[in-house]
Amino acid sequence: MAVTFFVLALGPFVGSFVGVLVDRLPLGRDVVVDPSACGSCGTRLRWRDLIPVLSFALARGRCRHCGAPIAPHLLYLEILAAGLGLLAVLAGGAPAYVLLTAVMLWLLLALAACDLAMFRLPDVLTAALAGVVLLRAPDLGAALWGGAAGMAAFFALRHVYARARGREGLGLGDVKLMAGLGALTGVALLPHLVLGAALLALAGALVMHRSPQRLSGRTPLPFGTALCASAAGLWLWGVV
Numbered sequence: 001m002a003v004t005f006f007v008l009a010l011g012p013f014v015g016s017f018v019g020v021l022v023d024r025l026p027l028g029r030d031v032v033v034d035p036s037a038c039g040s041c042g043t044r045l046r047w048r049d050l051i052p053v054l055s056f057a058l059a060r061g062r063c064r065h066c067g068a069p070i071a072p073h074l075l076y077l078e079i080l081a082a083g084l085g086l087l088a089v090l091a092g093g094a095p096a097y098v099l100l101t102a103v104m105l106w107l108l109l110a111l112a113a114c115d116l117a118m119f120r121l122p123d124v125l126t127a128a129l130a131g132v133v134l135l136r137a138p139d140l141g142a143a144l145w146g147g148a149a150g151m152a153a154f155f156a157l158r159h160v161y162a163r164a165r166g167r168e169g170l171g172l173g174d175v176k177l178m179a180g181l182g183a184l185t186g187v188a189l190l191p192h193l194v195l196g197a198a199l200l201a202l203a204g205a206l207v208m209h210r211s212p213q214r215l216s217g218r219t220p221l222p223f224g225t226a227l228c229a230s231a232a233g234l235w236l237w238g239v240v
């Protein structure tokens with residue numbers, strides 16, 4: 001009961017923090033010490049500006065000082081993180097497992113959002129994911145093999161793609177991401193993870209293809225986002 005309340009209450013705040021990570025980590029800015037400020041007028045935000053969802057709704061998505069619109073992705077992340085907290089509770093299990101599910105889903109959300117927004121997978125997040133996965137691994141040896149296989153496969157794929165197309169298709173961030181995701185799935189379920197991600201990326205590409213900015217062979221796709229979504233699905237499905 002206590003964990004349920006904790007996860008549900010924490011979700012929106014985690015979403016706010018993910019918004020800070022997405023805006024700052026890829027630029028190398030500090031995420032803990034720097035106070036939040038309006039990106040337009042620079043006014044420091046106070047506690048009443050930082051209540052997830054509510055502040056955005058009360059100020060109608062604008063800065064209270066200069067009226068500049070606040071990026072809506074901050075609101076979406078707060079709602080998404082709250083929803084993932086709810087999913088963790090609904091997925092059930094012992095209190096410690098509910099908390100673990102929530103942490104995993106939030107970490108995957110942070111990685112997915114960074115890749116989607118900036119085409120970057122910050123080292124601190126890929127390392128945190130690998131750390132959590134290895135700490136909970138029922139079989140550490142199998143997890144390490146899975147992580148190594150995932151990294152090796154993506155490193156090879158990156159090399160082959162760069163050779164064939166003459167440009168970088170997969171970033172090193174994707175390779176590092178596969179350390180944690182490969183450790184999560186193990187070698188046996190690695191193909192499921194990648195296939196799920198490929199289908200999600202294809203679905204995303206089809207949606208984008210219908211949008212005004214047409215997709216070309218050179219449009220970058222955030223494959224890390226698809227990998228994270230696929231991993232979240234496998235986790236919630238209970239197979240990893």
Ligand SMILES: [Zn+2]
Nearest residue numbers: 038041063066
């Ligand atoms: Zn402002």
